[in-house]
Amino acid sequence: xTNLIDNVRAQxxxxxxxxxxxxxxxxxxxxxPRQVVDGRDMLAFCSNDYLxxxxxxxxxxxxxEGASLYGAGSGASHLVSGHSRAHALxxxxxxxxxxxxxxxxxxxxxxxxxxxxxxxxxxxxxAPDAMIFSEALNHASLIDGARLARAGVTVYPHGDVAAxxxxxxxxxxxxxxxxxxxxxxxxxxxxxxxxxLALCERHGAWLxxxxxHGFGVLGDRGRGALEHFGLRSPNLVxxxxxxxxxxxxxxxxxxxxxxxxxxxxxxxxxxxTTAAAPALAHALLASVDIIEGDEGEKRRADLRARIAQLxxxxxxxxxQRPVSTTAxxxxxxxANDEAMAVAARLHEQGLWVPAIRPPTVAVGTARLRVTxxxxxxEQDVAQLITALNQLERTWA
Ligand code: PMP
Numbered sequence: 001x002t003n004l005i006d007n008v009r010a011q012x013x014x015x016x017x018x019x020x021x022x023x024x025x026x027x028x029x030x031x032x033p034r035q036v037v038d039g040r041d042m043l044a045f046c047s048n049d050y051l052x053x054x055x056x057x058x059x060x061x062x063x064x065e066g067a068s069l070y071g072a073g074s075g076a077s078h079l080v081s082g083h084s085r086a087h088a089l090x091x092x093x094x095x096x097x098x099x100x101x102x103x104x105x106x107x108x109x110x111x112x113x114x115x116x117x118x119x120x121x122x123x124x125x126x127a128p129d130a131m132i133f134s135e136a137l138n139h140a141s142l143i144d145g146a147r148l149a150r151a152g153v154t155v156y157p158h159g160d161v162a163a164x165x166x167x168x169x170x171x172x173x174x175x176x177x178x179x180x181x182x183x184x185x186x187x188x189x190x191x192x193x194x195x196x197l198a199l200c201e202r203h204g205a206w207l208x209x210x211x212x213h214g215f216g217v218l219g220d221r222g223r224g225a226l227e228h229f230g231l232r233s234p235n236l237v238x239x240x241x242x243x244x245x246x247x248x249x250x251x252x253x254x255x256x257x258x259x260x261x262x263x264x265x266x267x268x269x270x271x272x273t274t275a276a277a278p279a280l281a282h283a284l285l286a287s288v289d290i291i292e293g294d295e296g297e298k299r300r301a302d303l304r305a306r307i308a309q310l311x312x313x314x315x316x317x318x319x320q321r322p323v324s325t326t327a328x329x330x331x332x333x334x335a336n337d338e339a340m341a342v343a344a345r346l347h348e349q350g351l352w353v354p355a356i357r358p359p360t361v362a363v364g365t366a367r368l369r370v371t372x373x374x375x376x377x378e379q380d381v382a383q384l385i386t387a388l389n390q391l392e393r394t395w396a
Pocket of ligand 1: 111112113114115117139141181185210212241250251
């Protein structure tokens with residue numbers, strides 16, 4: 001026993017020696033810019049609640065109503081007995097929502113985006129001799145999905161359409177699957193989806209788009225990255241997550257009905273897990289209504305105003321700001337300990353901005369990951385700008 005624990009301790013010590021130990025903070029109030037965290041009032045710039053729906057009264061009321069209609073839990077996996085009317089209605093709603101961009105659209109609801117990504121890649125990737133072409137900065141769940149699929153995997157450099165084209169042209173795989181984040185989760189930049197889709201159509205490949213950070217936020221009606229770029233194709237497989245802009249939890253795949261049927265038949269992360277609480281699906285119907293309606297449009301406009309304000313106000317000279325037009329605004333510090341120290345100084349001032357370190361980002365690019373929300377006020381963002389500008393100027 002001692003040896004076993006010694007071995008675990010050694011792993012923890014090794015992480016600590018590289019300043020990579022992660023810590024959780026405990027929020028005591030609903031997810032919102034102003035939160036009580038570990039007993040302290042904080043102004044938070046770290047959630048993915050881009051539209052401020054996580055604590056929206058209509059969504060919270062729908063969650064309560066869902067619990068009274070359907071109870072607390074689903075009781076089983078979808079294929080046994082856990083599939084409820086609430087799940088079915090949400091799937092119909094989401095399929096109709098994304099239908100302008102897909103052929104014969106159908107949607108499938110999952111407990112999390114992580115599981116939806118595992119399902120898509122293991123489901124599509126289980127075709128004989130399939131090949132997955134994965135973008136270098138893809139989210140961990142896509143990397144894990146590609147590992148789990150019994151398919152070949154090749155990684156193409158970030159945003160490099162020409163390199164992908166070479167790989168596609170050289171491949172004789174009967175099933176080719178290109179997979180990319182739409183909005184890169186640690187950098188905030190957008191994948192060149194129109195060019196990627198043109199390539200996929202030319203080479204008979206699927207284009208799997210993980211729109212975790214685009215659903216609800218991008219596009220006039222919040223349909224996400226496909227609406228933003230005006231794309232429609234039978235080659236598209238779309239994944240939207242519902243714990244970020246939609247404010248609740250879970251995710252969905254939207255694609256041709258046959259692809260969805262294959263997921264139901266084959267995708268182990270769908271089949272072998274208890275269905276999410278139906279009340280979550282019921283609450284999500286309210287979220288999608290808000291996203292699609294005028295209130296969603298107003299919230300997206302508010303978010304864009306906050307992004308523009310941050311962009312115009314930050315005057316950083318040493319710390320780098322890669323170009324990002326989205327709610328994810330990274331500030332690259334470089335060394336792990338320095339990024340941690342900057343986050344700690346902000347924390348002392350009541351500002352909660354997470355430091356992100358390897359392996360989530362590349363070695364030497366530890367960063368602050370500022371995320372903005374429509375729920376932030378102009379004063380909130382002004383406070384962050386002042387703090388960051390002053391901190392950088394005085395940083396030894
Ligand atoms: N894809 C991306 C790009 C993400 O950023 C995340 C969450 N951080 C996920 C997928 C996973 O989604 P979920 O949190 O719903 O599991």
